[in-house]
Amino acid sequence: MxxxxxxxxxxxxxxxxxxxxxxxxxxxxxxxxxxxxxxxxxxxxxxxxxxxxxxxxxxxxxxxxxxxxxxxxxxxxxxxSESPEGNDGAPASGGAAPAATPSAPAASNPSDAAATASGQAATFAMPAAKRLLEEHGLSASQVPASGPGGRLLKEDVLTFVRNRGNAPAPAAAPSRPAPAAVVPASRPTPSTSLVAESLPNRREEVKPLSMLRRTIAARLVEAQQTAALLTTFNEIDMQNVMSIRSKYKDAFAERHGVKLGFMSFFAKASVEALRRYPLVNAEIRDDNIVMRHYHDIGVAIGGGKGLVVPILRNVERMSFADVELGISEFARQAGENRLQPADLIGGTFTISNGGVYGSLLSTPIVNPPQSGILGLHSIQERPVAIDGNVVIRPMMYIALTYDHRVVDGREAVGFLKTIKEVIEDPSRLFLEL
Missing domain, CATH: 2.40.50.100 (RNA polymerase II/Efflux pump adaptor protein, barrel-sandwich hybrid domain)
Structure with a gap:
């Protein structure tokens, strides 16, 4: 062999x-x-x-x-083995069938018979099940287990106790009748275990943090401890972007094979804002400020194992279709847990869209060693004043969390103002205004 x-x-x-x-x-x-x-x-x-x-x-x-x-x-x-049958011709998933054994003797009592007739023999009793076994003077071998791998659950013991209480008592030899015991009707017998059944579910499960979750936790704590984080806010009238999207979404999808979303508008608007305020695109490295003249933008995506931030490289050279196609592919890979480490390395700036989950306002945390992150939120119709009149507009709050060691308040406010101007008048993207 x-x-x-x-x-x-x-x-x-x-x-x-x-x-x-x-x-x-x-x-x-x-x-x-x-x-x-x-x-x-x-x-x-x-x-x-x-x-x-x-x-x-x-x-x-x-x-x-x-x-x-x-x-x-x-x-x-x-x-x-070159075949599922194995080298010896035996099935791959098991060995030879066990030899037939004589029929087991009849159970000595109704409890053993019940355990034999249904379920399987318990291989492990859960803590709650052990407590109930001790309470009712039972052993795990008497109670059929329904849990995975032969685990004996609390519910198995409760079911067994109820069935035993309803089973007819075995016939006894004639004897002098004993005085009948008076039991108050309102007092439950021990076999019903009403106290155990009335308790709320207090089960706990201890699971180790996944590698991804451990990394996320470490990086978030690192950002809080090493950077001077501050958040500033603004709001955007989304009317014009929504009109453009509604007008061209069908033609865009037919030509490029992907839906026209809001993220491409914000990615391109972020590139324009980063050009005007390059410190938001910089990072501190040792005692130096590193200015990056390219724009690798991370897009936060909820994956199968947690939040991941794959990187769109050189967004300044990408079209709207390139951005949407890139995000769509990253979302598919994240859902299948197939993102590669190279997809998550680097990045000069991050966009996080909590609005897809219904968030109205938040303070996102910078992804170190980056110096800024843009938080998008849900779009809600709100009354706003325009030219002296109160009108209803689809409004979105946006937030910029930035590292105050690199970025001053003036640059942060100017950055968000640029995002606001570009989104409220998208023609600026094409006229470079």
């Missing part, structure tokens, strides 16, 4: 030494083809799929989902 082949954690980045096991795409006993995705691992930047190094049967999973592993560590083993 061929020796098993180890599946090791590959190198996924220069600075990455630890990963977290995500979802196993195959289970023990499954046959897998060489190069077929075997498991997803999460790094601090993205999810990566590990392919099978050879065709064969997944013999053993060493690291379960959500466990952590270091680079080069073995997480599974594969027994080489």
């Amino acid at each position: 061929s020796e098993s082949i180890n599946v090791d954690v590959p190198t996924v980045g220069e600075s990455i030494s630890e990963v977290q096991i995500g979802q196993w795409l195959k289970q023990e006993g499954d046959w897998v083809r060489s190069g077929e995705d075997l498991v997803e691992i999460e790094t601090e930047k993205a999810s990566v799929q590990i392919p099978a190094p050879a065709s064969g049967i997944l013999e053993k999973i060493v690291k379960a989902s959500e466990a952590f592993a270091t680079i080069g560590e073995t997480i599974a083993s594969i027994r080489p």
